[in-house]
Amino acid sequence: MTLLLVWILNAVALLIVAYILPGINVASFGSALIAAVVLGLLNMLLKPVLQVLTLPLTIVTLGLFLLVINALLFWMAGSMLKGFEVAGFWWAFIGAIVYSIATSLLSNLIPN
Template sequence: MILLLIWILNAVALLVVAYVLPGIHVASFGSAMIAAVVLGLLNTLVKPILTLLTLPITIVTLGLFLLVINALVFWMAGSILSGFQVDGFWWAVIGAIIYSVVSGFFSRLLVNDSNAVS
C-alpha cells in the first residue's frame, strides 16, 4: 500500500514540476504515473552505474557533478516517453532539483503520517 502511495505522490510531484516550469511538459496524470515508474527504474538501474563511472569527476567537483547525473537521468526519462517531455538540459537540471525537493517533501509527509498512526 505504501509503494502505491509513493508512486502516486511521485506522479503528483512530476505534475507540480510541469506546472511550475514551462520547459517540462506532462500530458496527463497517466503519463505522470508512467514517468514516475520510468524515473524510479532509471534511478535504480542507470544512476548507480553513471555515479560509479563518473566518480573521479564527482570527487573533483565535491559532489556537484551529481546534479548533472540527476539532470541526465531526468532528461533521459523525458526522451524515452512521449507523454513526458523535457525541452533541454538546463530545464532538466532545474526540473530534477524541484522534483527532488517536492518528492522529498511528500515522502517526509508520508513518513511523518505513518509514524503518527503507529
C-alpha cells in the same frame, strides 16, 4: 501499500514540476504515473553505474556532478516517453532539483 502511495506522490511531484516550469510538460496524470515508474527504474538501474563511472569527476567537483547525473536521467526519461517532455538540459537540471524537493516534501506525508 506504501509503495503505491510513494508512486502516486512521485507522479503528483512530476505534475507540480510541470506546473512550475514551462520547459517541462506532462500530458496527463497517467503520463505522470508512467514517468514516475521510468524515473524510478532509471535511478535504480543506471544511476549507480553512472556514479561509479564518474567517480573521479564527482570527487573533483565535490559531489556537484551528481546534479548533472540526475539531470541527465531526468532528460533521458523525458526523451523516452511521449506524455513527458523536457525541453533541454537546463530544464532537466532545474526540473530534477525541483522534483527532488517536491518528492522530499511529499514523502513527509507518508506515515512511518
